[in-house]
Amino acid sequence: MLQKSNPYMRQSNLIGGEWVKADSGATLDVTNPANGQKLGTVPKSGKAETRRAIEAADKAFKTFKKTTANERSKMLRKLHDLILENQDALAELLTLEQGKSLAEAKGEVGASAAYILWFAEEARRTYGDVVPSPWADRRIIVTREPVGVIAAITPWNFPSSMLARKIGPAIAAGCTTVVKPASQTPYSGLAWGVLCEEAGIPAGVVNILTGSAGEIGDEICANPMVKKITFTGSTEVGKILIEKSAATVKKVSMELGGNAPFVVFDDADIDRAVEGAMVAKYRNSGQTCVCTNRFFVQAGVYDAFVEKFAAASAKLKVGAGLDAGVQQGPLIDGKAVEKVEELIGDATAKGGKVVTGGKRHELGGSFFEPTVIAGATPDMRFMKEEIFGPVAPVFRFETEEEAVALANDTEYGLACYFYSSDLGRVFRVMENLKYGMVGVNEGLITTPEAPFGGVKESGLGREGGHQGIEDYLDTKYVCIGGLGL
Numbered sequence: 001m002l003q004k005s006n007p008y009m010r011q012s013n014l015i016g017g018e019w020v021k022a023d024s025g026a027t028l029d030v031t032n033p034a035n036g037q038k039l040g041t042v043p044k045s046g047k048a049e050t051r052r053a054i055e056a057a058d059k060a061f062k063t064f065k066k067t068t069a070n071e072r073s074k075m076l077r078k079l080h081d082l083i084l085e086n087q088d089a090l091a092e093l094l095t096l097e098q099g100k101s102l103a104e105a106k107g108e109v110g111a112s113a114a115y116i117l118w119f120a121e122e123a124r125r126t127y128g129d130v131v132p133s134p135w136a137d138r139r140i141i142v143t144r145e146p147v148g149v150i151a152a153i154t155p156w157n158f159p160s161s162m163l164a165r166k167i168g169p170a171i172a173a174g175c176t177t178v179v180k181p182a183s184q185t186p187y188s189g190l191a192w193g194v195l196c197e198e199a200g201i202p203a204g205v206v207n208i209l210t211g212s213a214g215e216i217g218d219e220i221c222a223n224p225m226v227k228k229i230t231f232t233g234s235t236e237v238g239k240i241l242i243e244k245s246a247a248t249v250k251k252v253s254m255e256l257g258g259n260a261p262f263v264v265f266d267d268a269d270i271d272r273a274v275e276g277a278m279v280a281k282y283r284n285s286g287q288t289c290v291c292t293n294r295f296f297v298q299a300g301v302y303d304a305f306v307e308k309f310a311a312a313s314a315k316l317k318v319g320a321g322l323d324a325g326v327q328q329g330p331l332i333d334g335k336a337v338e339k340v341e342e343l344i345g346d347a348t349a350k351g352g353k354v355v356t357g358g359k360r361h362e363l364g365g366s367f368f369e370p371t372v373i374a375g376a377t378p379d380m381r382f383m384k385e386e387i388f389g390p391v392a393p394v395f396r397f398e399t400e401e402e403a404v405a406l407a408n409d410t411e412y413g414l415a416c417y418f419y420s421s422d423l424g425r426v427f428r429v430m431e432n433l434k435y436g437m438v439g440v441n442e443g444l445i446t447t448p449e450a451p452f453g454g455v456k457e458s459g460l461g462r463e464g465g466h467q468g469i470e471d472y473l474d475t476k477y478v479c480i481g482g483l484g485l
């Protein structure tokens with residue numbers, strides 16, 4: 001069991017400022033993916049608890065919407081400071097339930113703090129407009145108002161920072177929230193409840209509950225008090241939420257699946273490209289929506305890139321996230337390992353060659369060897385399917401046009417990366433790639449200052465940047481007459 005000494009571990013829901021169990025007393029077990037040991041439990045909640053959480057958020061909204069932007073900004077700055085002051089405890093919780101290395105967990109907690117600070121600043125800049133009136137006796141003003149109760153549903157791969165990108169703009173805008181963290185990594189989500197209490201954020205502004213995704217989701221989608229759903233997770237679930245929330249015409253923000261291409265041209269700096277490939281592929285053991293899914297390397301540098309990339313991949317230290325120097329933790333569960341094995345089997349059956357890795361790690365459990373596959377071809381499953389694991393297929397191409405066509409051949413459009421030193425090519429390729437985010441000679445581009453999100457079936461809306469607060473605000477046009485002007 002997790003050290004109960006961790007001050008941020010909670011095994012209850014937070015509803016209306018009270019830490020409570022599920023009505024039935026039922027619980028879900030939470031296990032450590034590094035060793036399968038039980039860390040603790042969380043409530044297995046359903047519709048009734050969800051309804052109460054929504055009602056608590058709706059009640060709190062009536063007063064919270066009247067706070068000033070400056071007051072909310074100060075709450076968020078306090079929240080930011082608390083996250084950083086407790087970074088180690090929060091990172092331990094994250095590594096134990098999700099598996100990533102402690103270094104990556106600290107990085108994720110740091111990213112959470114950075115997003116909160118960004119929205120502490122954005123809170124004071126939700127400007128409206130005074131528009132020159134077409135009428136001599138009327139005046140036009142446009143104001144921005146918080147939409148109301150927000151429901152946030154987050155995935156297991158970044159259980160802390162995905163919440164920061166939702167709770168941050170919600171509070172900044174004056175909204176209140178109902179949060180459902182992923183069942184495999186609930187503790188990092190529930191920890192936000194403790195942090196918000198310590199930051200002086202009023203009871204009912206942030207409500208967090210765990211349990212049956214379907215039941216909680218259905219109540220969130222059907223309840224008219226919920227004005228917006230913000231979701232990060234698979235495209236499959238995103239489509240369910242969009243469909244079910246249509247009945248009450250909710251705003252939706254969707255950060256969904258990806259199938260990132262990583263293109264290396266003949267004129268690229270190969271060592272820089274390999275460095276970028278390592279972070280773009282193996283962050284969180286390949287379990288991020290912006291991880292490279294397909295490497296496309298031009299014929300002239302293909303062999304050199306594969307050799308250097310495979311050598312660097314083979315050096316990665318695999319192990320339990322809390323162990324010193326570990327760079328690759330376990331995959332989230334056995335199902336994830338089986339998916340990765342299936343994709344490798346499909347590739348080798350179609351002529352792909354495993355250059356390094358290719359099988360379960362000797363540590364057993366859900367540890368997997370960082371894997372590079374050469375001779376990848378478009379008929380292989382990972383051309384279209386998200387790998388979500390430490391497997392790097394490397395495709396060969398001849399021309400720029402061929403590379404762009406291959407990169408765009410997917411229903412996803414989240415992140416993409418390419419390496420070139422030719423300025424004309426950089427602009428041609430940047431403009432022809434159909435993705436929400438483009439890394440040019442860089443393999444890691446996520447930052448609070450920039451709008452994170454995708455096009456096509458990778459989602460709707462943006463998180464971070466000045467765009468990130470827009471979806472939490474309604475626009476109101478006011479026409480004022482009778483002024484005797």
Ligand SMILES: NC(=O)C1=CN([C@@H]2O[C@H](COP(=O)(O)OP(=O)(O)OC[C@H]3O[C@@H](n4cnc5c(N)ncnc54)[C@H](OP(=O)(O)O)[C@@H]3O)[C@@H](O)[C@H]2O)C=CC1
Pocket residue numbers: 153154155156157158180181182183184211212213214216217218232233234235237238240254255256257258288289386388414458459
């Ligand atoms: N675009 C982005 O920024 C990101 C996208 N993703 C994508 O998410 C996937 C992996 O994450 P994963 O957590 O497995 O994704 P899932 O979509 O399976 O789950 C995400 C969240 O949705 C919940 N959920 C599942 N079904 C429903 C439902 N019917 N109604 C309401 N909520 C539901 C889950 O709850 P429970 O845990 O209880 O099942 C979890 O909290 C990958 O496809 C990845 O690409 C992941 C991270 C970021």
Ligand SMILES: O=C(O)[C@H](O)CS(=O)(=O)O
Pocket residue numbers: 155157158161162287288289290446452
């Ligand atoms: O959940 C994810 O995959 C994250 O969005 C990746 S990032 O924001 O840390 O780049």
